[in-house]
Amino acid sequence: MKPLDALGNLLGKEVLVRLKNGMEISGKLKAFDIHINLVLDDAGIKENDVEKKFQTLFLRGDMILYIS
Amino acid sequence: MKPLDALGNLLGKEVLVRLKNGMEISGKLKAFDIHINLVLDDAGIKENDVEKKFQTLFLRGDMILYIS
Amino acid sequence: MKPLDALGNLLGKEVLVRLKNGMEISGKLKAFDIHINLVLDDAGIKENDVEKKFQTLFLRGDMILYIS
Amino acid sequence: MKPLDALGNLLGKEVLVRLKNGMEISGKLKAFDIHINLVLDDAGIKENDVEKKFQTLFLRGDMILYIS
Amino acid sequence: MKPLDALGNLLGKEVLVRLKNGMEISGKLKAFDIHINLVLDDAGIKENDVEKKFQTLFLRGDMILYIS
Amino acid sequence: MKPLDALGNLLGKEVLVRLKNGMEISGKLKAFDIHINLVLDDAGIKENDVEKKFQTLFLRGDMILYIS
């Protein structure tokens, strides 16, 4: 198994994404590519204890620290 | 579906772009490429509570955090 | 249309370039490449409220935030 | 032997991962690729003396300092 | 014309190079490559109002902001 | 001779690795690749005057400043 296969297992499921700057984003994983660019549905972004909501979010892979 | 397809679905629509430095840019998505370079029409940039307006804006992809 | 086509439309015209470090450079766009390296004619650089003038300026693309 | 072979020897074993920002992550190494992207099972992340637990963690390779 | 052609026009001429960290280097442009690595003859580096002199200087391209 | 040949000459020998963040790591060089990823045996890491010991250490090449 390769790491991208593990991301494939998360498709359609709720994930938590931690960014390198400490921000945390949750949502349903709809798509990813080899750059770890993600598309999340019904995404919520927590920053300084405030949460913003997005129906669909395209997230650039190079700011991602981990995905769970 | 791949993440770039999700960007394709946003062509011609109003998008919100959040940069890695915290700036936010809104506008109508006119073009994008695999580097996530964007062209926005009627773009507005909010920085320190001041908003600047641009008819057409070429935005470098490597500073983008997310697009919604 | 791709983003680089939008840059092509700006050739020969006055552009405003915003750098990642906040500097702003204006000038007539004479050339660009896929790295977004630019050549500007009659360029002016504003930094800390002082403006420097350059007849021709080669600007490295990786420091560019947006072009308008 | 090449460095990636050494990672191969760690598959299925408990590893300690130190990130460039000082965070430490432990878990069972389930997968890796040439970018040093990792998948860890039963992962624990220690940050500011608080530990978070994750059943499966996808970790981006470019933030890794060392693996032991 | 492409940006690298503009650099070609500067060969053998006195140029001013501004680095991303604010340092300024002047000298006669003797060579360049696609990474914008430069060789300058009779180069002078101004840093904190002190100027150092170098007969020949190899300058790494990735620290360059602009060349004029 | 190329720089990687010099690393080859160090295989099986005790080396000192200085990282970009100032940390110093010593150990026996067991493997390296073109990204300067290293594997060190019996490695010791000095950080803030505390030394940690590792039987085998995989070290990411992009944080390395020099090897001696």
Added chain:
Amino acid sequence: MKPLDALGNLLGKEVLVRLKNGMEISGKLKAFDIHINLVLDDAGIKENDVEKKFQTLFLRGDMILYIS
């Protein structure tokens, strides 16, 4: 002439290397590659007015600012 040819002319000679973090390293240039990775013999590193000596030093190219 290309910039790497200028480095070739320095082989076997004493060079001064300035790093992006301000450190200065001197030594006899023994080898280099296209990434500007260097091998220096009888190298001396000046940092905070203290000088360390190394018989042979492998120096990663991406931290180099200039070579003279």
